[in-house]
Structures are given as structure tokens and as C-alpha cells.
Amino acid sequence: MASAILGPLCDGQHSQHDVLHYAHPSLLSLGPLRLETCWWVPLLFAAAGIILGVSHPLLDAWQQERGGQQPRGGADPSWSFVLAAITLFVLQYAASGTLEEPLLRQALPGGLPALDALLLSSGVALWWAFDCSPQGLLMACLTAVAGPAVEVALINGLHAYTYTHPSFLGIPSWIAWVYLAGGPAVGNLGRRVSSSIVAARRERDT
Numbered sequence: 001m002a003s004a005i006l007g008p009l010c011d012g013q014h015s016q017h018d019v020l021h022y023a024h025p026s027l028l029s030l031g032p033l034r035l036e037t038c039w040w041v042p043l044l045f046a047a048a049g050i051i052l053g054v055s056h057p058l059l060d061a062w063q064q065e066r067g068g069q070q071p072r073g074g075a076d077p078s079w080s081f082v083l084a085a086i087t088l089f090v091l092q093y094a095a096s097g098t099l100e101e102p103l104l105r106q107a108l109p110g111g112l113p114a115l116d117a118l119l120l121s122s123g124v125a126l127w128w129a130f131d132c133s134p135q136g137l138l139m140a141c142l143t144a145v146a147g148p149a150v151e152v153a154l155i156n157g158l159h160a161y162t163y164t165h166p167s168f169l170g171i172p173s174w175i176a177w178v179y180l181a182g183g184p185a186v187g188n189l190g191r192r193v194s195s196s197i198v199a200a201r202r203e204r205d206t
Contacts, residue, residue, distance in 0.1 A: 003049025053190025
């Protein structure tokens with residue numbers, strides 16, 4: 001549910017800054033904000049949230065059985081820890097839309113695009129600060145690959161939307177690092193919810 005609500009709000013920041021536009025848009029009005037989205041966007045974000053939210057606790061348990069490293073916030077992170085991770089991810093998401101145009105043709109020495117460098121470094125920093133586990137890094141990297149792959153299919157196969165400044169296959173290169181940052185944010189929410197469900201079951205069974 002959280003992903004279904006928060007995802008379109010974040011995604012709407014991209015359309016508001018002319019980063020992308022849908023073939024058949026729906027307009028969401030929130031006071032002075034008018035965000036462009038589409039009916040299937042909440043469903044897609046909800047599915048991604050379920051996959052990430054379920055996989056992180058399962059991988060944590062698998063690592064624990066083998067004496068492996070646990071995430072920085074533990075298997076039962078506090079709500080303040082979870083909300084801090086989500087807040088910083090949302091800020092990174094918003095920054096990707098706000099900064100695309102001014103940083104579009106800026107590059108660091110060596111040719112690395114400035115926006116890619118900024119979003120990649122912030123994504124890695126979010127993983128380090130709010131996860132720092134091998135399983136968390138695995139899921140963040142898988143998300144950074146799977147997310148753009150789904151977008152390529154939606155853009156080139158279904159022609160569902162278009163990016164204004166694509167880099168390859170219809171998508172911008174920096175979008176992968178936004179997905180990377182989403183891993184620890186959604187993963188910690190999944191850990192918190194999973195821990196609450198387990199605790200409620202134990203209390204019910206006693």
C-alpha cells in the first residue's frame with residue numbers, strides 16, 4: 001500500500017519537471033501540485049514494493065542461519081530508522097527530476113555524467129547508511145538492473161510513456177541509480193512490517 005501511494009507521488013515529480021510523459025496520462029491534483037501519472041503506475045509500484053519488502057527479510061534470515069552479516073538497522077529496524085531511509089530516498093528521487101535539465105550536459109573529468117555521479121554516490125551512501133549488508137547490496141543492484149529493464153519493455157514494447165532525454169533504449173542512464181537507492185528504503189520498510197507481523201503472531205499464539 002505504501003509503495004502504491006508513494007511511488008506515483010515520486011514519479012509525478014519527473015513529469016512535473018518534464019523528465020517523462022505518459023501516452024495516456026491521468027492528472028493528480030494536490031493543492032498547487034499537478035502530477036502526471038497513469039492508472040497502472042500504482043499497481044507497478046505496489047508489485048515492486050512487495051517483491052523488495054518480502055525478499056529482504058527472507059535474505060536476512062538466510063544470512064543469519066549462516067552467521068552472515070545483518071543489516072545496519074537489524075531485522076527489526078525502528079520506525080524512525082525506516083522513515084529516515086524513505087525520506088532520503090524520496091529526496092533523491094525528487095532531485096533526479098529537478099536536476100536533470102541543469103546537469104544534463106555537465107560531465108566530470110573522465111566523461112562521467114554529473115547527474116549519474118551524483119545519484120550513484122547518493123544511492124551507495126543510502127545503502128551504506130541504512131543497510132550495509134551483502135544481501136541488501138545484492139537486492140539494490142538487482143533493483144538497479146530489473147527496474148530499467150521493465151521500463152525498457154514498457155517504453156519500447158507497450159509505448160506506455162517516453163523520457164524527454166533518453167540515453168539508450170529509451171531510458172536515461174541515471175534512472176538505474178534511483179532504483180538502487182530504493183532498495184534499502186523499501187527493504188527496511190519490509191523488515192519493519194515483517195517483524196511486526198511475526199511479533200503479532202507470537203503474541204496471538206501465547
